[in-house]
Amino acid sequence: MQRSKPHDRPAVFLDRDGTLIEERGFLDDPGGVEILPTVVDALRLLHRRGFATVVVSNQSGVARGYFDDEAVRAVNGEIARRLANDGVAIDAWYWCSHYDEDCACRKPAPGMIRRAVDEHGLTLDGGAVVGDRGTDVALGHAVGIPGILLPGPYPYEGPEPDFRAETLLEAAEWLALRQAQGDIGVASKRSDSG
Numbered sequence: 001m002q003r004s005k006p007h008d009r010p011a012v013f014l015d016r017d018g019t020l021i022e023e024r025g026f027l028d029d030p031g032g033v034e035i036l037p038t039v040v041d042a043l044r045l046l047h048r049r050g051f052a053t054v055v056v057s058n059q060s061g062v063a064r065g066y067f068d069d070e071a072v073r074a075v076n077g078e079i080a081r082r083l084a085n086d087g088v089a090i091d092a093w094y095w096c097s098h099y100d101e102d103c104a105c106r107k108p109a110p111g112m113i114r115r116a117v118d119e120h121g122l123t124l125d126g127g128a129v130v131g132d133r134g135t136d137v138a139l140g141h142a143v144g145i146p147g148i149l150l151p152g153p154y155p156y157e158g159p160e161p162d163f164r165a166e167t168l169l170e171a172a173e174w175l176a177l178r179q180a181q182g183d184i185g186v187a188s189k190r191s192d193s194g
Contacts, residue, residue: 010051010052015130016057019136020055022036026067028072033075035083036168041169053090054120055094056107058095058107076093080093094115096111130168133152137158137162148175149165
């Protein structure tokens with residue numbers, strides 16, 4: 001498998017729980033995985049448009065002692081298996097196991113995104129962060145890309161999103177439209193939609 005040239009592929013950074021799968025709190029059982037509607041179509045569209053898809057997820061249940069990193073791997077593996085059954089894949093998986101406000105990788109800190117960019121030859125230009133919490137929107141803003149907000153079960157606390165989407169597919173369509181219009185710059189070109 002040939003690796004991309006450094007920093008040449010745009011990426012969409014996706015939260016896991018509430019974005020790809022049904023929010024279940026501290027999910028440690030692969031049997032609890034339920035892929036959300038439109039996720040498969042959204043991933044297909046993003047891949048057709050040349051985006052890498054990278055999961056960036058806070059998993060503080062590890063630090064809290066509810067489960068371990070193996071449980072996170074098992075849930076991620078089940079998500080990957082179900083997506084593969086529909087012919088789609090996630091390009092990379094990152095999670096923060098910590099529960100520390102000063103952690104460099106816990107969202108909204110940019111550590112997971114910085115690592116993904118370095119390890120997979122990605123560019124932030126044209127990308128976005130998509131999730132259902134303020135930490136996801138703030139993470140996008142921290143690295144100079146749009147933060148797209150999906151509906152979530154918790155009251156929203158965070159910065160103003162660049163776009164509010166009802167589904168992951170709607171978020172993917174918004175990104176594809178921006179790409180087609182050539183509006184793929186970073187922070188200085190963030191949309192005022194929302």
